[in-house]
Amino acid sequence: MPExxxxxxxxxxxxxxxxxxxxxxxxxxxxxxxxxxxxALFAKNHHxxxxxxxxxxxxxxxxxxxxxxxxxxxxxxxxxxxxxxLDALTSLLSRADCAFLGAAQVDRYGNVNTTTIGDxxxxxxxxxxxxxxxxxxxxxxxSVIIMDGQERAKFPxxxxxxxxxxxxxxxxxDRDRLGLPGKGPEAVVTDVGVYRFAPKTGEMYLSGxxxxxxxxxxxxxxxxxxxxxKGAAGVKPPTAEETNLLRSLDPRKVYLR
Amino acid sequence: MISPRPREAAKRSEIFRSKVVSVGExxxxxxxxxxxxxxxxxxxxxxxxxxxxxxxxxRKNLMFASAGTGAxxxxxxxxxxxxxxxxxxxxxxxxxxxxxxxxxxxxARQKGYSFQLExxxxxxxxxxxAAAAMDIPxxxxxxLRGSDIERLRTFKGKEKLALMKSPFKxxxxxxxxxxxxxDVAVMHAHFADAEGNVVAYGPAGSDGWALKAANHRVVTxxxxxxxxxxxxxxxxxxxxxxxxxxVCEAPYGAHPYGLFGFYDLDEQFQRExxxxxxxxxxxxxxxxxxxxxxxxxxxxxxMVGRDRLKGISTxxxxxLA
Numbered sequence: 001m002p003e004x005x006x007x008x009x010x011x012x013x014x015x016x017x018x019x020x021x022x023x024x025x026x027x028x029x030x031x032x033x034x035x036x037x038x039x040a041l042f043a044k045n046h047h048x049x050x051x052x053x054x055x056x057x058x059x060x061x062x063x064x065x066x067x068x069x070x071x072x073x074x075x076x077x078x079x080x081x082x083x084x085x086l087d088a089l090t091s092l093l094s095r096a097d098c099a100f101l102g103a104a105q106v107d108r109y110g111n112v113n114t115t116t117i118g119d120x121x122x123x124x125x126x127x128x129x130x131x132x133x134x135x136x137x138x139x140x141x142x143s144v145i146i147m148d149g150q151e152r153a154k155f156p157x158x159x160x161x162x163x164x165x166x167x168x169x170x171x172x173x174d175r176d177r178l179g180l181p182g183k184g185p186e187a188v189v190t191d192v193g194v195y196r197f198a199p200k201t202g203e204m205y206l207s208g209x210x211x212x213x214x215x216x217x218x219x220x221x222x223x224x225x226x227x228x229x230k231g232a233a234g235v236k237p238p239t240a241e242e243t244n245l246l247r248s249l250d251p252r253k254v255y256l257r
Numbered sequence: 258m259i260s261p262r263p264r265e266a267a268k269r270s271e272i273f274r275s276k277v278v279s280v281g282e283x284x285x286x287x288x289x290x291x292x293x294x295x296x297x298x299x300x301x302x303x304x305x306x307x308x309x310x311x312x313x314x315x316r317k318n319l320m321f322a323s324a325g326t327g328a329x330x331x332x333x334x335x336x337x338x339x340x341x342x343x344x345x346x347x348x349x350x351x352x353x354x355x356x357x358x359x360x361x362x363x364x365a366r367q368k369g370y371s372f373q374l375e376x377x378x379x380x381x382x383x384x385x386x387a388a389a390a391m392d393i394p395x396x397x398x399x400x401l402r403g404s405d406i407e408r409l410r411t412f413k414g415k416e417k418l419a420l421m422k423s424p425f426k427x428x429x430x431x432x433x434x435x436x437x438x439x440d441v442a443v444m445h446a447h448f449a450d451a452e453g454n455v456v457a458y459g460p461a462g463s464d465g466w467a468l469k470a471a472n473h474r475v476v477t478x479x480x481x482x483x484x485x486x487x488x489x490x491x492x493x494x495x496x497x498x499x500x501x502x503x504v505c506e507a508p509y510g511a512h513p514y515g516l517f518g519f520y521d522l523d524e525q526f527q528r529e530x531x532x533x534x535x536x537x538x539x540x541x542x543x544x545x546x547x548x549x550x551x552x553x554x555x556x557x558x559x560m561v562g563r564d565r566l567k568g569i570s571t572x573x574x575x576x577l578a
Contacts (some may be wrong), residue, residue: 016289058299071515073522076300076517080507081519082460083460086384088385089380089383119361125356128328131326131347132379132380135379135400162408163405165404178402178430178432212438228304
């Protein structure tokens with residue numbers, strides 16, 4: 001994959017920093033596995049000191065000095081509230097402002113798959129399954145999806161397995177009809193671009209480009225005829241200060257491998 | 258202030274029986290071939306010690322259940338072909354034994370080992386344990402609706418879940434889930450006394466519900482403590498003694514996973530395991546070395562290395578008792 005990064009930061013770093021800006025100071029954020037962990041930690045140490053980060057297994061308001069794996073005991077050591085999963089994924093989740101989730105596949109209408117690639121009953125690859133992702137995507141007010149290494153197979157017309165519904169086959173109102181409490185994904189941030197969803201159909205479109213990326217590249221790495229917002233241009237690249245802060249938060253390169 | 262009557266001083270009742278047994282005894286008594294076994298795990302209280310022992314005792318045809326990251330335990334038991342069915346919410350990319358058993362070209366499939374997995378979500382499995390704990394016939398959720406978790410089923414078929422219209426005035430349609438009542442639930446915790454009172458710290462995941470759902474509970478602990486310790490630390494009692502069947506002392510019983518306030522993950526060990534378990538031969542060799550050959554828990558810990566264990570120890574809570 002071409003790494004046309006602007007000097008001083010990789011595209012992955014730019015994506016994480018951009019995504020972190022979706023967290024506002026004071027927000028309560030449910031954070032899933034992978035890059036979301038780092039994006040939330042960056043927000044907390046940069047522009048959202050008073051955001052409340054929580055993980056689904058019962059760790060609330062954590063503030064670790066460095067990035068570690070999701071289940072690392074260090075996270076709970078820094079928390080202000082510990083509870084169980086039933087609490088975290090119901091009463092707390094329904095009061096959160098947003099969630100940050102990772103994805104192995106996300107499709108045209110924001111449906112997410114991290115379960116199996118290929119036929120579900122004879123999968124080519126077993127990935128991980130839902131964990132709490134389905135629950136979070138179903139219930140939380142809104143979600144932001146972070147994907148590392150966008151490519152065509154990971155951005156298909158339709159996911160191989162609809163693990164966490166977005167806007168189904170192109171209708172935001174399907175969520176209401178089915179009784180899903182959350183409003184669905186707000187944005188997808190990848191190493192290539194920033195994508196948002198059309199008001200009625202919930203179709204994903206390109207709204208901004210990561211530094212160094214082009215519309216052609218975004219189209220090439222998307223499995224459907226990608227629509228592009230008028231005036232979609234490069235998003236603001238991270239500053240040197242931001243990049244340095246991000247790197248200092250992951251000194252052991254748990255996420256910035 | 259009223260001080261509690263010291264138990265040790267008082268004459269014990271005739272029916273008192275210590276629940277402290279070895280891990281070997283606990284598994285041979287409570288985990289039988291064909292049983293369903295739940296692993297509390299979601300918050301890092303995985304009893305890897307019990308998973309090893311199940312492999313040593315060559316259990317077969319087990320049904321595995323967990324909510325959250327029980328995946329490492331499941332991966333060990335699938336590698337040893339002890340489990341044939343699993344109702345779970347999460348596996349991991351690095352769980353190669355599970356992947357070999359369910360992927361299209363997996364060698365396990367070709368060699369006649371049958372393993373089936375039913376996908377739920379973390380909340381769904383937790384709710385299923387809660388339904389069993391409360392002894393109610395089903396439990397509703399707003400999760401799963403419209404997803405392929407709702408639509409596609411493997412071995413559970415119609416018993417996986419159903420849709421139901423609320424009988425009350427909002428009339429909304431929700432997913433309802435059946436209870437999950439394992440024959441035995443297993444957890445690794447910090448301390449317990451001989452009566453089975455379990456003292457545990459840290460985030461709870463779905464652990465409490467999995468234990469309360471099961472017909473029997475086996476709890477391995479870092480240290481068996483006197484009853485007075487529990488009375489002093491009752492704010493942290495996780496499960497009352499009458500709900501526990503067996504207590505086993507197993508220091509570092511969650512290794513190579515962590516235990517809140519005691520020790521961190523052993524990342525090097527985890528990496529080596531993942532690398533080796535990429536093939537069945539590799540896993541078999543790993544299991545021989547780390548599970549079948551060690552003569553005791555101490556033997557295993559010596560092999561891991563006392564210095565290495567010291568290196569991952571955090572010690573904040575281990576100093577309590």
